[in-house]
Amino acid sequence: xxxxxxxxxxxxxxxxxxxRVLVVDDDVICLRVVEQMLRKCLYNVTSxxxxxxxxxxxxxxxxxxxxxxxxxxxxxxxGFKLLELVGLEMGLPVIMMSADGRTNLVMRGVRxxxxxxxxxxxxxxxxxxxWQHVVRKKQNDMKEHDHSCxxxxxxxxxxxxxxxxxxxxxxxxxxxxxxxxxxxxxRDSKDEDDETDNDDPSTSKKARVVWSVELHQQFVxxxxxxxxxxxxxxxxxxxxxxxxxxxxxxxxxxxxxRLYLKRLSMVVHQQVGLSSSYCxxxxxxxxxxxxxxxxxxxxxxxxxxxxxxxxxxxxxxxRPTGNLILPGVDQRTLLHASLQGSxxxxxxxxxxxxxxxxxxxxxxxxxxxxxxxxxxxxxxxxAWSSKNLGDLVPACNLGTVTETDGLLTFVxxxxxxxxxxxxxxxxxxxxxxxxxxxxxxxxxxxGNSPASVDQNCSFRNSAVDHNNPLISSGIGQVLEVxxxxxxxxxxxxxxxxxxxxxxxxxxSSCQRVWNSASTLNAVVQPPTKxxxxxxxxxxxxxVQGSAGNPVYTGRGLSxxxxxxxxxxxxxxxxxxxVRSYVESSSSKVKQEPNMDLMGSVKLGTPxxxxxxxxxxxxxxxx
Amino acid sequence: xxxxxxxxKQFVDFSTSLYGEGFLDEQYLQLQKLQDxxxxxxxxxxxxxFFDDSEKLLNNLATALQQQVVDFKQVDAHVHQxxxxxxxxxAQRVKNMCVAFRNFCEEKNLDGCLRCLQQLNHEYFLVKNxxxxxxxxxxxIVEAGGTVPVIVA
Numbered sequence: 001x002x003x004x005x006x007x008x009x010x011x012x013x014x015x016x017x018x019x020r021v022l023v024v025d026d027d028v029i030c031l032r033v034v035e036q037m038l039r040k041c042l043y044n045v046t047s048x049x050x051x052x053x054x055x056x057x058x059x060x061x062x063x064x065x066x067x068x069x070x071x072x073x074x075x076x077x078x079g080f081k082l083l084e085l086v087g088l089e090m091g092l093p094v095i096m097m098s099a100d101g102r103t104n105l106v107m108r109g110v111r112x113x114x115x116x117x118x119x120x121x122x123x124x125x126x127x128x129x130x131w132q133h134v135v136r137k138k139q140n141d142m143k144e145h146d147h148s149c150x151x152x153x154x155x156x157x158x159x160x161x162x163x164x165x166x167x168x169x170x171x172x173x174x175x176x177x178x179x180x181x182x183x184x185x186x187r188d189s190k191d192e193d194d195e196t197d198n199d200d201p202s203t204s205k206k207a208r209v210v211w212s213v214e215l216h217q218q219f220v221x222x223x224x225x226x227x228x229x230x231x232x233x234x235x236x237x238x239x240x241x242x243x244x245x246x247x248x249x250x251x252x253x254x255x256x257x258r259l260y261l262k263r264l265s266m267v268v269h270q271q272v273g274l275s276s277s278y279c280x281x282x283x284x285x286x287x288x289x290x291x292x293x294x295x296x297x298x299x300x301x302x303x304x305x306x307x308x309x310x311x312x313x314x315x316x317x318x319r320p321t322g323n324l325i326l327p328g329v330d331q332r333t334l335l336h337a338s339l340q341g342s343x344x345x346x347x348x349x350x351x352x353x354x355x356x357x358x359x360x361x362x363x364x365x366x367x368x369x370x371x372x373x374x375x376x377x378x379x380x381x382x383a384w385s386s387k388n389l390g391d392l393v394p395a396c397n398l399g400t401v402t403e404t405d406g407l408l409t410f411v412x413x414x415x416x417x418x419x420x421x422x423x424x425x426x427x428x429x430x431x432x433x434x435x436x437x438x439x440x441x442x443x444x445x446x447g448n449s450p451a452s453v454d455q456n457c458s459f460r461n462s463a464v465d466h467n468n469p470l471i472s473s474g475i476g477q478v479l480e481v482x483x484x485x486x487x488x489x490x491x492x493x494x495x496x497x498x499x500x501x502x503x504x505x506x507x508s509s510c511q512r513v514w515n516s517a518s519t520l521n522a523v524v525q526p527p528t529k530x531x532x533x534x535x536x537x538x539x540x541x542x543v544q545g546s547a548g549n550p551v552y553t554g555r556g557l558s559x560x561x562x563x564x565x566x567x568x569x570x571x572x573x574x575x576x577x578v579r580s581y582v583e584s585s586s587s588k589v590k591q592e593p594n595m596d597l598m599g600s601v602k603l604g605t606p607x608x609x610x611x612x613x614x615x616x617x618x619x620x621x622x
Numbered sequence: 623x624x625x626x627x628x629x630x631k632q633f634v635d636f637s638t639s640l641y642g643e644g645f646l647d648e649q650y651l652q653l654q655k656l657q658d659x660x661x662x663x664x665x666x667x668x669x670x671x672f673f674d675d676s677e678k679l680l681n682n683l684a685t686a687l688q689q690q691v692v693d694f695k696q697v698d699a700h701v702h703q704x705x706x707x708x709x710x711x712x713a714q715r716v717k718n719m720c721v722a723f724r725n726f727c728e729e730k731n732l733d734g735c736l737r738c739l740q741q742l743n744h745e746y747f748l749v750k751n752x753x754x755x756x757x758x759x760x761x762x763i764v765e766a767g768g769t770v771p772v773i774v775a
């Protein structure tokens with residue numbers, strides 16, 4: 001099957017072998033059976049018996065999975081919710097499974113964006129073909145991006161798809177010579193492109209622009225001056241008047257910015273309902289209008305912005321030409337107020353994982369209960385919304401723009417996207433992380449001993465906790481905290497101390513909104529432990545590395561080294577981006593943990609799954 | 623070896639009857655196919671998981687149906703779970719019973735549910751018995767030095 005041709009393109013030849021699948025099902029029997037079937041297909045399987053654990057895994061290790069299989073009925077989270085979250089945050093294809101094959105359920109699956117809906121008992125033939133969803137999704141994403149994306153990006157991505165096609169054709173036993181010829185041609189054309197890139201000083205590959213807060217601020221100002229619809233890179237560049245900045249830099253950044261706005265608007269639509277996407281916000285605008293300035297400030301300050309407000313804000317964001325009626329609310333004041341709010345709030349905020357829906361009737365009930373969050377608005381909302389106000393305000397012409405937070409949000413997001421395995425879910429409260437059977441021993445080791453994902457998660461939470469108050473004070477600090485947390489992960493105490501936080505993951509559709517909020521607030525975090533596990537039914541389930549050792553699936557050590565080797569380059573890019581960004585924020589971030597892990601990965605067999613998110617995201621990196 | 627031969631025949635006959643009487647369906651065959659050198663006890667492992675899970679579910683069902691005010695949604699959730707797990711291993715009669723059970727849940731028919739629970743219990747212990755016999759036969763064959771015949775649909 002494998003047709004080696006000089007080493008570089010080995011990866012594509014094996015596809016879909018090694019496809020990285022995450023299976024989520026609370027039914028352990030089914031989980032085990034499906035897992036085994038997937039193994040038989042030679043896929044790289046991770047199983048999870050809890051949706052929240054799975055979600056954490058996905059977030060922490062972005063780009064580590066190609067496709068998600070999830071059950072519909074799960075106790076801790078509705079499968080459809082998970083489906084939406086995954087689609088929204090990670091853009092991964094999700095396949096639903098259920099013993100219940102009634103049409104209305106299948107319809108729901110489709111509506112929520114499922115790529116497929118399998119009815120239990122699942123047959124292995126059905127699983128053999130799930131890779132098609134991965135390819136299809138990538139293709140569709142590409143088409144979407146085609147409009148606003150630069151030619152290089154498109155080509156690069158096309159290459160990814162083409163390589164896959166090669167793989168399939170290779171698998172079918174194409175003639176070896178032909179294959180070699182084709183591969184050579186491909187490699188040549190790749191080289192050509194690379195050469196061109198290198199020669200042309202204005203390509204994004206050469207000039208790595210760091211979109212600092214100030215730069216982004218200038219960018220957004222320019223965009224708003226022009227109007228989001230009319231903002232073309234050339235004009236933005238002119239307005240920004242930044243020496244050394246190229247049109248290409250601006251173009252790719254603009255593209256990302258548009259995607260960011262789009263994502264927000266998607267969230268809004270879901271929040272408000274597609275049918276009422278225009279009526280809803282209008283109504284809410286009125287409600288908003290009725291809020292006095294003081295009230296608004298106070299609410300923001302206390303971290304308790306009412307959901308209708310947020311929804312309205314989102315809606316506005318999606319309609320750049322709209323006008324948000326914020327009578328007398330000074331943007332700066334608002335931001336300041338919310339920042340104050342976020343600073344004051346202590347670690348208690350962690351517990352606020354309250355869905356938006358529940359909040360709306362309960363504004364009056366909002367109080368800072370540390371753990372249970374009945375009717376509490378997630379403070380992140382406040383901070384986030386104010387950040388969005390930051391973006392929003394220019395469009396609404398409300399006085400001076402203090403867009404710091406909006407910038408932070410956006411820039412952070414970019415960093416996060418283009419980089420390593422993701423991070424802070426700001427306040428990702430995962431009860432299941434700790435609820436997960438605690439057979440996990442509190443030893444984490446970079447790669448050899450089992451430790452449970454929940455420890456991972458809870459530790460992650462502990463790192464995350466500190467993020468929020470610090471976000472306003474700069475990413476550097478946050479990173480510092482995280483790095484500290486990273487370097488002291490084995491502390492069982494720290495793990496247990498987070499257990500008190502993990503109470504509520506509410507299952508309503510607001511989780512989506514919140515999560516996207518927290519996504520936007522996500523900060524760069526160094527990759528974590530070098531292992532992966534999910535536990536279910538008291539068993540620790542290890543992802544099998546190539547040597548059968550539990551290894552860090554995320555960065556590919558566990559994947560047979562047959563896969564392409566661009567990962568190293570990728571990681572290098574990502575790492576330096578982190579560094580440059582961090583430095584520009586003048587932080588004192590300890591990079592060691594980061595480096596170590598990266599280092600170890602580099603030393604190991606750097607591998608890259610063909611369709612790693614990182615690959616696509618790296619395409620965006622400036 | 624005569625013993626092995628006898629055991630093997632017993633095994634085959636017994637298996638065939640299980641399929642014939644609907645205790646097991648082709649999903650169980652799938653399980654057999656999934657077993658290999660790297661997972662030599664796969665079937666046994668999964669079936670044990672099934673036993674544990676089922677007994678828990680049956681207890682939960684009993685409890686739920688004994689409440690003053692029966693939460694049929696909860697009962698339905700349990701039955702749904704049971705349906706999923708039984709279908710995953712191929713315990714056909716158990717699965718079918720679950721389907722009937724769910725209908726009663728939808729109708730909020732307490733009597734119907736209670737009867738179903740009884741029958742479900744019955745079916746479950748029946749299939750449990752059968753599977754344990756099957757495993758015992760397999761063990762005996764192996765111990766006698768033979769190989770377990772592979773049943774193909």
